[in-house]
Amino acid sequence: MLRSTLIAAALLALTSGAAFAQAERDSLAAPVLRANVTVSSDVVRIGDVVENAGTAAQIAIFRAPDLGTTGSLPTQQLLTVLRAHEVIGVQTRDLREVSVTRSSRTLVSKEIEHQIARVLERRNGLGDAANISVTFERDLRELQLDSAHTGDMRATTVRFDPRNGRFDITFEIANDVTYSPTKLRFTGTAVETVEAAVLTRAVERNDILKSSDVVIERRPKAEVGNDVANRDRSVGMQARKQMRAGQALKVADLGKPDLVARDQGVTLIYETPGIYLTGRGKAIDSGTEGDVVNVVNLQSKRTVQGVVTGPGQVSIIVPTPRLTTTAALSSEPPAAPAPESRKAE
Structure with missing residues (x-):
């Protein structure tokens, strides 16, 4: 019994000594x-x-x-x-x-713009947040907040005037350390924008738009309206009027390119079952594919109407005779271009 007690005491002394030595090393x-x-x-x-x-x-x-x-x-x-x-x-x-x-929490201007757009989304006639463009009253690049401000930006006061697009919005951001949130106030303008095809150069009436003539920009919806043209529907189209560089294109400004120009020499085509005739003519009107134009048959000197079917190519419109009287049945066939070629089908 005495021996066990002595061993326990020795172990306790060793343990206490080691702990004291460690504490002394820590303190020193x-x-x-x-x-x-x-x-x-x-x-x-x-x-x-x-x-x-x-x-x-x-x-x-x-x-x-x-x-x-x-x-x-x-x-x-x-x-x-x-x-x-x-x-x-x-x-x-x-x-x-x-x-x-x-250390700090950085709020960049893009993040603030996004939050403002979300607050104004579908408010007073505005559309989706992704289409709302925000401009601050004062130049804003980024804000530095204490790193304890970890909360989300929560709008507490929102004012927006749809007549001039001006906004006045106050946000609160919660603080992990104190009960007082940080308040941030922003003023400026917000407008709804749409993607628009914009001319890179001035164009004349009847010019055909090339890929290099058109770029995509976001423009205020109120400026371009609902008739705005996109890039895919602009390239390869023909300008219906003179337009300046930087002008946003509208669908009404463009049309399919003319395949037949006024005073242009064209090929006349007359085709019925079993007959295919071609001749030469001169266009009186301009027209794109599917347009009805007047053409002078250069051999008969008669003016006929035809449908533009290709570049410099017009198919003659043959009126269908009325089969109501004997006179109609015995009437002469409609005028056709003088034959240059003939093929029986």
């Missing part, structure tokens, strides 16, 4: 300077810049840099301040300065 650990520091508050404390600072760790010694920025503390200046607070024997590891960064 030399303070070490940190090379890079990130702080979240508006002050820099000794514990931020010095490892193993002990009871002095919570002492504030410098103001922190501005939100989202980085500053530097010269080592000699820092050691002087530390000695004033009885923190001595700091191992500098040959550092010349300590870099201090103030």
Whole structure:
């Protein structure tokens, strides 16, 4: 029994001695300077810049840099301040300065624009948020908030005037540390936009638009209306009027390109079951595919009507005779172009 008691006492002494030695080593650990520091508050404390600072760790010694920025503390200046607070024997590891960064939450302008567009979506005649363009009253690139403001942007006051597109919106962002949220107020204008085909150069009437003549831009819907043309429906089309560079195209401004021009020589085609005749003519009208134009038959000198069926090609319209009287049955066949070729089917 006595022997067991002595063994237990010895083990307890060894354990206590090891714990005391570890505590002594911890208390005697030399303070070490940190090379890079990130702080979240508006002050820099000794514990931020010095490892193993002990009871002095919570002492504030410098103001922190501005939100989202980085500053530097010269080592000699820092050691002087530390000695004033009885923190001595700091191992500098040959550092010349300590870099201090103030953490923050960054709100870029695009994120703010997106939030405003979401708030105004389908309000007072506006459409989807994706089509709302926001312009701030004052130039805004980004905002830096304390990193404790982790909440979502919540709109608390919304004012929008559809007559001039002006908005006045206040957001609140919750703070993880305090009960007081941050309030952010933004003013500016918001307009609904649509994608529009825009001319890169001035065009004349009847010009055919090439791919290089048209680009896509977002334009205010109120400016271009609902008749706006897209790029796919613009390239290869013919301008129906003179237009300037930078002008947004409307569907009414464009048409299919003319396959037959006025005063152009054309091929006349006369076709009925079993007969296919061609001749030469001169167009009196311009027209695109499917248009009815007047054409002079150059051999008979008669004016006939035909349908534009291809480039420089017109199919003669043959009126169907009325089979109501004997006279109608014995009437002469309608005029056709003088034959140049004939093929029986």
